[in-house]
Amino acid sequence: MFDFGFSELLLIAVVALIVVGPERLPKVARTAGHLLGRLQRYVGDVKSDIQREMQLEDLKKLQQQVEQQARDLEGSIRGQMNNVEADLNKTAAEVSEAVAVSAKPSAADEPAPPASGSALLAADAVPERKQQEGEADAPQEDATPSPQLELGLDPAASASRQPAEKA
Template identity: 40%
Template sequence: MFDVGFSELLVIAVVALLVLGPERLPKAARFAGLWVRRARAQWNSVKAEFEHDLADEDLKRSLRETQDALRDAHASLRNAGSGLEREMHEARESVMRGPQPPAAGAAGAAGAAIATTPVLVEHAPAGVAPSSEQPLSAAEEAEREREEQTMHAPMEDPPPPDDADIDDEVPQR
């Protein structure tokens, strides 16, 4: 703090011994030590309070930054939510309106060409109804009815368990 070396302390001690004398020197040294301790304690208290204030400022700044980030995240989530609500509303309206007729022009002509293309019954995938332009043969009609009945038939109850299985599950007394 004051950069006082051993030689300077020795000179101060000799001068203090000559000025104060051997009787008053121990009392003066205790008094000087007391004041040095008080000064150091005061300095440490001021230093600790200053560091505490700096730490408080850092915490407050960190809290403000976190609150700003939280506000930004909340705003972005709100915007995303409102966008999703808007898309959901538009999708619900389009479902309620039903399918729209194809537009006139090139896209409409292509859609009309696809819709009027005949589908051969023997090349139609399974489960897809052939176009109404071609009648089904009797065998195909019977096969289709059988498939529909198996799809819509109620499930059968499972068979009851064997008596041997029941005996194994019942606890013995």
């Protein structure tokens, strides 16, 4: 800090001995040492505060750089996701068009339309009429009701009725 040589320090000690006197010189030296120690601690605290502020500034700059890089990365990822999504949508549209074109049945390939509900009920009523008329050749069906309506949907019931309908 200050550039003092040995000869300058010796001159200051002699002047202090003459001005202060030999009796009070140890007290003055002790007080000067305490003050010098406080001054050094204060200078050290100021230096550490300045270093902390500089580190804080560096950290803020680093944080801003990281945030900017994160924003840039997020933007590029969003752009790539939009491109991939557009490609997927385009491919899905092409596939659905191809499926729609290949799934169009021709007039000869179309299956027969399903029978209406009234036609099924009329077919089920034929064995019942025969039983009411008293025809003996038709086998008797169980009197227990089936768990489903008589629409011809239950495979077990339709299997038991097939011999009756064929007769």
